[in-house]
Every structure is written in C-alpha cells, then in structure tokens.
Amino acid sequence: MFERTRKAKIKDNKICSMNEAVAESIHPGDSLLIDGFTHLICFAAAHEIIRQGIKNLVGIRLTPDLIYDQMLEANCFKKLVFSWAGNPGVGSLHALRRKSEKTSTTRVELEEYTHFAMVARLLAGSANLPFMPLKNFKGSNIVDTNPDIRFIKCPYSGEELATVPALNPDVAVVHCQRADKMGNAQVWGLYGTQKEVAFASSRVIVVAEEIVDTSLLRTDPNRTLVPGILVDHVVHEPWGCHPSYVQGYYDRDNDFYVSWDKISRDPKTYQDYLGEFVFGVKDRNGYVKKMGSNLVERLKAKARMCEGVDYGY
C-alpha cells in the first residue's frame, strides 16, 4: 500500500497566476502543506486560498504560524497537523486558541507531533517508505495523545525505537528565490523541509520571487533544491512571503509579527484585517500596493553577495 510510482511532470512552460494555480491544484478536503520555516512562508498562496473560499483542508506545517492561523480564522481548515503553534518570540496564535480551548464554541481537530517527528514523517514520505524510526518520545505524554507514535524493535540490535508514519500531502506550496518556467527551483538561506515536502507531495506549486532562464540555473546546479520534474505550477510572485522573508530579497517584518498579537487577539480586528488585506485586494500585487512604498523602504534587503565557485573540470 505504500508503493507508488511518480510520473515526471514535463512541460515547457508551467507559469500561471496564483489564482490559476490554487484553483487548479487545491481542492476542498485536500491535505495541504505550505512550507517554509520562518523563511519563505508563502502568505500569497494562503491569501488566495482564503479568497477562493476553499474549505475542509487538512493544514500541515511544523509551525502553523500566522499563515495557518489566518486560514483558520477564515475557516479553511477542518484539521491541523503540526508541532509548534505559536507566534515566534511573541506569543499565541489566537484563532487557534479560540478553536482549541475549553471555552471554544467551534473546534479544529489537532494532530500533534514534535519537529523531529514531522521532519521524519516527511523524510519517510519523500523516500517512499511507510514509516521512519527515530530515538524519541519516551518519558513524554506525546505518546499518550498521539496513537500514531509507535515503537518497534530494531531487527539488528533489539533496541526499541519510536516510529512515525509517512506523510504524503496532496498538495504543497514551495516558495523560492528563483525558478525557471519548468519549476526548477533554487533556494538559499534556511531550507526548512522544502526538499522533502516537494518529493513527498502529489502536487507541487513552486512560487518564485524571480523567473530566470534555465541556463542561469545550470551555472549553479548545487543550489537547485527542487527539480522541475516534481512541479505542476510555477507562479511568479514578488513579495509573496511578506511578513515572512526571502533571504537576499526582503527582510522579515518583525514589527508586523509583534503588532499581530494585538490585531489577532480580538476576533473583530482579526476579521477587519482579513477584510482589508485579503478580501480587499485582488491578488498579491494589490496587497503590495496596499502596504505602500514604505514596505519596500523598510524591508528591501541590502545586498550581500557571495563569490561564485568554479564548476570547471
């Protein structure tokens, strides 16, 4: 049951709008993984999913972060699969808390792991294995609240090892610095779990700050993290990650993450935000325009070039 074969996705030009990519590849009920760990979190994709009103999704991320909290507030999710649900360095995710505590009137289903366990699940999924062993969990209540964390005996040493099941999302969104129109994606800075996610997922949307010629990517093949043969759609979306960041392009909007606590604490100001910055714009370009010239002034990255390397032989 865990066997699968994949057909290479070969097409000369996979470029489309975010609107088209989401409409074509993300359907109600899908398990969805928008990747990025602090870095390269594609808010543009989340906002388009919210605008299209796609519901009943299973949202998978190590850190749901503001991106999934906004989708939760917009009722996109029936379930979250995660390992750390907070606003990093700031505090709580308020929509999540409002849907997961004693006083909550509506609930979202939660399936909870640790970071290592989530990574191990994706490693198994990407390698076409049914599960991944790891040394973890003993002495923690995590084994009591997640029945999918189990133990096996090592067939060589007899040691008891924890296992977690493979994770194969229906659809993934991977943001990168640059890609060609076939979806070969180059990433630098923090990788998160992007490579594993792209290999583990049935459908892959690559979103890029810049679209470049394949010949440019070929000058530096070590930097290509996701090969285009896995990719269904390529979306050109500059500033697609704000308030997250893209190394070399724009800084993390830490002020936004800090101010978000107040906006999201009250359901009314939360809905007002979604009304203005998600439903109130047509696309990412509209969002960037709404943020004003101040966005670029505040966050555009200062150049920090690296010296190239010699691929000669």
Added chain:
Amino acid sequence: MATNWTSSEMMAVRASQELKDNEIVFVGIGLPNLACNLARVTHAPNLFMIYESGAVGTVPTRVPVSIGDPTLVTDSLSIASQADIFQLYLQGGLIEVGFLGGAQVDRYGNINTTVIGCYDNPSVRLPGSGGACEIAIHSQRLLIIMRMSPKSFVEKCDYVTSPGHRMVAKHPSKLGQGTRKDWGHPGRGPVKVITDLGVCDFVEGEMVLTEMYPGVTEAQVLSACGWKLKIADKIALAEPPAEASLKLLREKLDPGKLFLG
C-alpha cells in the same frame, strides 16, 4: 557590580555563565537566545550556536526575534536542512548543551509546553513541543530557564512535553513511570534550573536549590515553589550582573525589551 537590574536581566546573565567557550549549543527562543548571544559577546566568543531552523555556527548582528531570523544566516558557517539538524546534529549526538523553558516544570525537570488543564479540553492551549522533546532527550546536558511561581513550579505537570529524570505526571504515560536510565536516553537530562530567584541543581534526579540572587530569601524561594523544594546545605550567593553585561543586554542585544520586558 551593578545594583540596578531586573530579574530577567539576572536570568540572562546567569544563564550565559553556564555556557563555555567552544561548546556546541542548541539555541531556543526567548531568554535562551539572549543568554547564548550574551555569552558569545562576552566570555565565550567561539560558542558554536545551532538553531533548529537550520542555521549552524551563527554570528547574528541583531537580536533574532525568531529562531529563523535572516541575521542567523548571513555569515553563518553552514545552513542545514531541518532533516539534517534533527537527524545528524541532534540525534547524531553533537549537541552539548540544550536550553529549554516552559509553562510548568516539576521536581524531576519534566517540562510542559503543551496545555494547561487536560489535553482534550485545555483551559490554555500552549504552542506544543516544537523541538523541545528531542532536545531534552538528546542534548548532552540540559539547562532549564524559567520564572518561579507555584503555578509554574508544580508538583505534577498537566502534561509532560519534554522528559526530565523521572516520569511523574498527572496522566502517567502508557509506557510507564520509568526513569531516564530505563528509557536509554543519550543525554544526561536537566542539570540546572535558572530561575528569577536563584539556581537549582539536580541531585539524584531531583531539583535542589543551590544558589540565590542578592536580596532573595530562602522563604521567598520556598513560597514560589509548588512542592517542598530541597535546599542544599550550603547555598551560594550569586554575583550581581556586571555593568558591562547589562550594558550589552540593554543597548545591543535587546534594546526593544522584547525578551527583557
């Protein structure tokens, strides 16, 4: 020595003293982040900092609000995937010091960062483990940094996210009430707890008060703890923070008082 300092500043300074030069430390969010960066600009310039985001051998030039801040990437020694961070660096046994905080801790160093109340119907939903559970298991030694109060230093945690020396929880694990030795965890487990009042060591797996900050009384510490805390025969008096460290914390490391507030 300074006379005018806050308990958060004292915690960051005291925690930084636990880190030695050239040690490999897995840096967590909040005060641990500040303590590690303070150590690096004071007595441990070659502190080897690894963040779960994938940044290895970092030299941040501003305080990272999150553990994935771009300042951790620029000029770092290496960027690893998160699969490599957890499998190769952490499970591979390279991490010498781990650093955790939480909402609740018990006398055996079990930490709760998951829920207050019962798991299925909590009064407060906390963020969860993140990397904490595996950091507690694999770090060669673990430092805990937490403010003391009867609500946070509890007889039994509502939920054990990250294991300490012995499993004792409101909801005992289906794997039983074992100890670290029974579980075969590679790390030694918690070795120190740095609080806002003083410092505890672990003797035979149980927390013992060994040090207090200037101006703090034993009665104050005992009333801030939810169980009858053991007290060492001889309690050391901590040095107040050095002026230079306070200046660094206030002017360079956390001028916006994000973690020191």
